[in-house]
Amino acid sequence: MNAEQLLFAALLICVIVLQAALPSLRLLIVLAGGALTCLACVVLKVATVAQLFADVPWDVLVILVALGLYAERLADSRLFGLASVGVTRLAGARPVALTALFSFGTYLVSGVVNNITALLVVLPVLLSVFALIGVTRRYTTWTLGLMLVACNLGGAATPIGDFPAVLLLGRGTLSFREYLAGAVLPTFLAVWLLIGLVVLFVRPARDVVSTGLSRRLTLATLGALYRGVKLDWASLWPALVAMALMLAGWLLAPASWGLTPELVCWVGAGVALLAQPRSGERLLRTRVDVESALFLLALFLMVAAVRRTGLFTEAARWLTSLPLPPLAQVVVFLVVAAVSTGLFSAGPSMAALLEVADVLSKQHPAEPIYIGLALSVCAGSSLFLTAATSGPLTQSLVERSKLKDLRGERVRFGFTEFLPVGLLGFSVILLVNIARTVWALSAGGAP
Amino acid sequence: MSGGTDQAFALAAAELGMASAAWLFTAEADASEGPEAVQGLRDVLGRNWPVLDAVCAAWQSGARPPRVDATGLAQRLTGITRVVVVGLEVRWLDALVKALPASVRVALVRHSEFSPDWERVLANFGGRVELLELSEFQSWAGQRSVLLSFVYGAGGAEGLFALSAWVRVSGPDVRTQFRQLLGWDVLSVPLSIYPRWLVAVSATDFTQLELAE
Numbered sequence: 001m002n003a004e005q006l007l008f009a010a011l012l013i014c015v016i017v018l019q020a021a022l023p024s025l026r027l028l029i030v031l032a033g034g035a036l037t038c039l040a041c042v043v044l045k046v047a048t049v050a051q052l053f054a055d056v057p058w059d060v061l062v063i064l065v066a067l068g069l070y071a072e073r074l075a076d077s078r079l080f081g082l083a084s085v086g087v088t089r090l091a092g093a094r095p096v097a098l099t100a101l102f103s104f105g106t107y108l109v110s111g112v113v114n115n116i117t118a119l120l121v122v123l124p125v126l127l128s129v130f131a132l133i134g135v136t137r138r139y140t141t142w143t144l145g146l147m148l149v150a151c152n153l154g155g156a157a158t159p160i161g162d163f164p165a166v167l168l169l170g171r172g173t174l175s176f177r178e179y180l181a182g183a184v185l186p187t188f189l190a191v192w193l194l195i196g197l198v199v200l201f202v203r204p205a206r207d208v209v210s211t212g213l214s215r216r217l218t219l220a221t222l223g224a225l226y227r228g229v230k231l232d233w234a235s236l237w238p239a240l241v242a243m244a245l246m247l248a249g250w251l252l253a254p255a256s257w258g259l260t261p262e263l264v265c266w267v268g269a270g271v272a273l274l275a276q277p278r279s280g281e282r283l284l285r286t287r288v289d290v291e292s293a294l295f296l297l298a299l300f301l302m303v304a305a306v307r308r309t310g311l312f313t314e315a316a317r318w319l320t321s322l323p324l325p326p327l328a329q330v331v332v333f334l335v336v337a338a339v340s341t342g343l344f345s346a347g348p349s350m351a352a353l354l355e356v357a358d359v360l361s362k363q364h365p366a367e368p369i370y371i372g373l374a375l376s377v378c379a380g381s382s383l384f385l386t387a388a389t390s391g392p393l394t395q396s397l398v399e400r401s402k403l404k405d406l407r408g409e410r411v412r413f414g415f416t417e418f419l420p421v422g423l424l425g426f427s428v429i430l431l432v433n434i435a436r437t438v439w440a441l442s443a444g445g446a447p
Numbered sequence: 448m449s450g451g452t453d454q455a456f457a458l459a460a461a462e463l464g465m466a467s468a469a470w471l472f473t474a475e476a477d478a479s480e481g482p483e484a485v486q487g488l489r490d491v492l493g494r495n496w497p498v499l500d501a502v503c504a505a506w507q508s509g510a511r512p513p514r515v516d517a518t519g520l521a522q523r524l525t526g527i528t529r530v531v532v533v534g535l536e537v538r539w540l541d542a543l544v545k546a547l548p549a550s551v552r553v554a555l556v557r558h559s560e561f562s563p564d565w566e567r568v569l570a571n572f573g574g575r576v577e578l579l580e581l582s583e584f585q586s587w588a589g590q591r592s593v594l595l596s597f598v599y600g601a602g603g604a605e606g607l608f609a610l611s612a613w614v615r616v617s618g619p620d621v622r623t624q625f626r627q628l629l630g631w632d633v634l635s636v637p638l639s640i641y642p643r644w645l646v647a648v649s650a651t652d653f654t655q656l657e658l659a660e
């Protein structure tokens with residue numbers, strides 16, 4: 001490793017560690033890191049600022065912003081809130097059924113909308129249900145923890161669910177269809193494996209007192225809380241039409257038409273917003289996820305600088321020169337990707353490790369390598385509460401709800417409470433991922 | 448009766464109102480497990496929630512949820528263009544909103560002893576009800592505006608009670624700013640425990656009292 005590689009890698013790691021340690025200054029730290037990286041690049045003549053900005057995958061940012069706005073429009077229709085009430089009725093307010101159905105429901109929702117929006121629409125209903133049925137801390141921790149892991153799995157199941165998949169779609173590494181075909185089955189298996197393990201072996205609901213009366217009161221009260229809430233068809237139908245158009249564009253449009261994923265997404269989100277111009281304008285002015293966009297922009301600049309020093313190419317070379325069989329090298333890569341995501345979060349890990357995946361994909365079929373990377377990032381995102389933005393959001397929603405357990409004590413959902421769930425989720429996703437990747441590579445391509 | 452019932456009732460009281468929640472819980476308890484469950488509800492929650500205690504006691508004496516008809520009240524409000532509502536009792540507010548012409552604007556003062564999800568509360572009214580901050584409610588004052596508060600126990604000997612929000616908004620200066628200060632009684636049954644969460648008010652604070660059925 002030469003001095004330039006060391007300097008830019010150290011700068012990147014310092015910024016990532018610092019922003020994790022001081023989350024209240026997260027954006028400021030990352031943007032300052034981005035500016036410092038640009039300055040160092042110019043001074044050391046590694047690259048000009050224009051070259052660094054040219055390396056930023058703008059298409060990915062366009063997709064993230066557009067999908068974020070689309071998700072807001074969909075959430076405005078109250079579809080997910082009412083669906084959550086329906087799920088509670090379906091579960092009959094039984095704690096075990098609530099754990100299983102809400103986890104799987106979150107998996108489904110986060111495949112279409114981003115994780116933050118998925119939790120923002122589902123959690124208020126669920127936390128109200130918890131308050132109504134009377135829950136224990138253990139039950140709350142395992143149910144919410146499982147939902148967070150399911151959220152990550154749902155995000156990894158489709159090319160539009162979360163950042164890593166969006167990055168693969170945006171840079172044209174995998175087509176929409178290829179990603180979907182490869183990721184749906186392993187994520188589906190992983191989510192049900194997790195639900196099964198938690199429900200059958202951890203049994204978080206065993207201490208929750210669930211009587212016929214408490215279930216009846218829960219359902220009746222929930223019904224009263226949502227007695228007049230109606231589906232907003234005016235918001236829903238443009239969102240559904242836009243989704244149909246986007247899916248058609250992603251799945252059916254031939255590459256020769258030049259309808260790139262980000263263009264399809266931009267137009268689709270535009271259709272959804274234009275259908276109700278006033279609220280569309282309001283969403284644009286107030287609900288664009290500027291924080292995520294700026295965070296990723298600064299991160300991409302820092303990663304671009306490290307890339308220009310040649311560090312990622314050397315890392316890939318180091319990996320492929322390990323005295324291990326090629327399949328074992330891939331497994332090492334998947335484990336490193338998962339652990340580094342747990343430590344440094346999905347954005348930096350995915351952006352950095354893609355370079356290594358590019359090298360590995362020259363020696364192996366590409367699809368299992370890239371999907372394996374996305375699923376490893378998903379496993380890492382599930383390891384710690386702080387590894388993905390949805391974790392701190394859930395923590396703050398639980399605190400704001402002032403939920404109490406059966407002894408009347410406030411329920412906490414923090415780093416240590418989530419850790420057992422995170423370790424289980426991490427292990428299950430990683431094992432499913434390794435098994436699927438090894439199987440796919442042994443078979444010579446996608447299963 | 449599980450230990451979490453108190454929290455469940457608190458949530459229901461926050462977003463439905465104490466009287467509305469009390470009738471709901473009592474009816475469900477009776478339908479589920481009969482009179483013993485109503486007594487159980489009273490034993491577990493009555494001390495903390497006197498309105499629920501009163502409703503349970505009334506239920507045991509044969510009372511049933513009152514039929515709420517706001518048509519008469521809406522007729523008496525003819526000519527009014529704005530109604531500012533203090534406190535929340537959805538059985539009554541739903542009926543009023545339904546009975547009032549669409550041209551009448553209805554606002555709910557955002558103040559509660561509990562922590563309701565105001566967005567969810569509002570979503571039930573299909574855009575007919577707006578939220579008004581406590582500091583802004585006077586911006587709705589005028590010759591064609593009414594200030595309405597739900598009151599408890601107008602028919603009993605224990606006195607009249609209202610939510611603390613009423614004390615915050617009512618006063619001699621406010622009386623001259625609204626055409627009417629209307630009290631709407633939502634608890635036609637006597638309170639046997641001093642009503643925690645409520646404050647004693649005088650009937651003369653209101654220009655009109657709408658008695659419960």
